[in-house]
Amino acid sequence: MGEGSGFKSFFIKGLIIILVAIIFLVVGGASMLGILAVVNKVSIADLFKGSISSGEEAAQGKQTTGSESATENGANAGEPKPEGEGILLEELNGAISKVVEKITPSVVNIRVTITVQDIFGQTQEQEGIGSGVIYTEDGYIITNNHVAGDAEKLVVTLYDGSEYPATLIGADEKTDVAIIKIEADNLEAASFATMDNTKVGDIVVAVGSPYGLDQTVTMGVISAKGRDITIPVNLIQTDAAINPGNSGGPLVNSVGQVIGINTLIYSPSGASAGIGFAIPSDTVVNIAKQIIEYGRAIIPYIGVEMDSNNATGIIGVYISGVDPGYPAENAGIRAGDVITELDGVKVSNPYELFAQILKHDIGDEVTVKIYRNGEYLTITLELAESPTTENVN
Numbered sequence: 001m002g003e004g005s006g007f008k009s010f011f012i013k014g015l016i017i018i019l020v021a022i023i024f025l026v027v028g029g030a031s032m033l034g035i036l037a038v039v040n041k042v043s044i045a046d047l048f049k050g051s052i053s054s055g056e057e058a059a060q061g062k063q064t065t066g067s068e069s070a071t072e073n074g075a076n077a078g079e080p081k082p083e084g085e086g087i088l089l090e091e092l093n094g095a096i097s098k099v100v101e102k103i104t105p106s107v108v109n110i111r112v113t114i115t116v117q118d119i120f121g122q123t124q125e126q127e128g129i130g131s132g133v134i135y136t137e138d139g140y141i142i143t144n145n146h147v148a149g150d151a152e153k154l155v156v157t158l159y160d161g162s163e164y165p166a167t168l169i170g171a172d173e174k175t176d177v178a179i180i181k182i183e184a185d186n187l188e189a190a191s192f193a194t195m196d197n198t199k200v201g202d203i204v205v206a207v208g209s210p211y212g213l214d215q216t217v218t219m220g221v222i223s224a225k226g227r228d229i230t231i232p233v234n235l236i237q238t239d240a241a242i243n244p245g246n247s248g249g250p251l252v253n254s255v256g257q258v259i260g261i262n263t264l265i266y267s268p269s270g271a272s273a274g275i276g277f278a279i280p281s282d283t284v285v286n287i288a289k290q291i292i293e294y295g296r297a298i299i300p301y302i303g304v305e306m307d308s309n310n311a312t313g314i315i316g317v318y319i320s321g322v323d324p325g326y327p328a329e330n331a332g333i334r335a336g337d338v339i340t341e342l343d344g345v346k347v348s349n350p351y352e353l354f355a356q357i358l359k360h361d362i363g364d365e366v367t368v369k370i371y372r373n374g375e376y377l378t379i380t381l382e383l384a385e386s387p388t389t390e391n392v393n
Contacts, residue, residue, distance in 0.1 A: 096203075096205065105159045105188035106133055107207045108133070108156050109129065109130075109156070109157040110130045110131060110143055110148065111127060112147060112153070113125050113151065114126050129209055130144065131147075131207075131209045132147075132156065132180065132249065133258060134189050135179070135288055137186055138187070139184045139187060140169070140180075141156065141179070141181070142178075142179060142248070142261060142284060144178060145175075148166075148171060148178040157214065159188070166180040167180060167182075170292075170295045170297070172291070174233075175279065176231050176264075177291070190258045192258045192285050193281060194259075194281065195259055198222060199222070200222050200223065201221055201222065204219070204221060204238055204251050204259070205217060205252045206242055206249065206250070206262055206276070207250055209245045210244060216246075218241040220240030221238065221239060221240075223237040223239050225237070226352055227277060228349065233280070234352055234355035235277040235280070236278040241276070242276030249262050251278040259280070259281050260278030260281055261284050262276065262277075263278055263279050264276075282355070286358055300358065300383040300384070300386070301327070301386035302326065302327045302328045302357065302383065303323035303326020303329060303384065304319050304322055304333065305319070306350040307320050307350065316338040316348065316370075317339045317340075317347055317349060317350055317353045318338055319336065319339065321335050322334060322335055332379060333370060333381075340371055341367075341369035344367070362383055362385050365380055365381070365382050367379070367380050
């Protein structure tokens with residue numbers, strides 16, 4: 001009787017232990033599913049669906065050949081992807097595709113015919129190729145002065161392949177901006193953004209017709225801002241591939257807005273590749289508006305001779321001379337002053353100062369901060385029109 005009672009007690013205790021273990025497993029499993037659902041931001045039901053899909057994919061995967069698996073999943077098909085890697089790449093790929101889809105209908109190919117003289121004095125026609133970006137729906141197109149400024153004939157090819165003869169409205173050699181016009185309506189005008197909010201390292205896309213290959217897309221980053229190469233404009237430097245034929249096409253940010261117009265490639269002697277540069281959109285848009293309204297660029301002017309400031313230890317633009325009768329002299333700026341800011345924006349060289357001035361129109365009032373004899377002064381002046389295109393400002 002004692003042995004039977006002991007066996008019964010042992011059986012009951014074992015059963016209780018098993019039940020407790022099952023309860024712990026159920027509670028633990030439910031908790032784990034809850035945590036996974038929160039982390040992945042899905043319902044518990046969706047987790048089960050994902051497991052079923054994964055199982056089905058795994059079963060199907062067993063039936064594919066080794067070459068198919070390598071093609072679909074890469075060389076290490078049997079190894080799981082690091083968490084998040086595929087998602088990030090897919091998001092980047094999707095984002096760039098959307099940028100391209102947004103900007104390409106606004107990019108045009110420009111065929112240019114110019115007349116030149118050969119060494120014997122005979123005139124002959126030469127053809128060239130450039131790019132442009134649609135500025136307005138009624139046919140105004142932005143490109144470079146060095147693309148269209150001397151053209152005898154211009155033909156524009158749109159994204160859909162249709163061709164239009166174009167007329168040169170005006171061009172500015174100093175900023176390398178030109179405006180041409182085609183007779184068309186309801187065009188896909190590009191969206192322009194200021195450079196003020198861009199940073200070195202931001203992703204950019206360049207679109208154009210390098211070597212005549214229409215709608216070519218390259219991607220890179222902003223390598224630097226404020227470069228002064230060949231023209232007196234604060235240029236954007238990029239590692240996105242820019243080649244002959246890209247000139248006049250857009251440099252675009254990660255949301256498809258134009259932040260610059262591609263203008264040149266700088267290739268040091270003996271270099272196998274060049275560095276791309278673009279004119280900032282702030283400068284381009286202001287010059288474009290002036291050309292459309294007046295037929296030419298009206299460059300704002302303060303009337304000073306400028307140089308980089310290397311003597312005083314103060315970061316700014318050294319004023320080596322002042323033109324009589326112009327805004328700087330009228331406002332009290334003198335030779336020897338150092339301009340450190342214009343409208344609250346710090347400037348460290350003549351190109352940065354000129355870039356800030358180009359954001360304004362004739363007649364605008366601007367505030368200039370200068371350093372003189374150990375103290376800072378704030379001066380207000382009204383911008384005048386530049387007397388010649390050769391003046392720096």
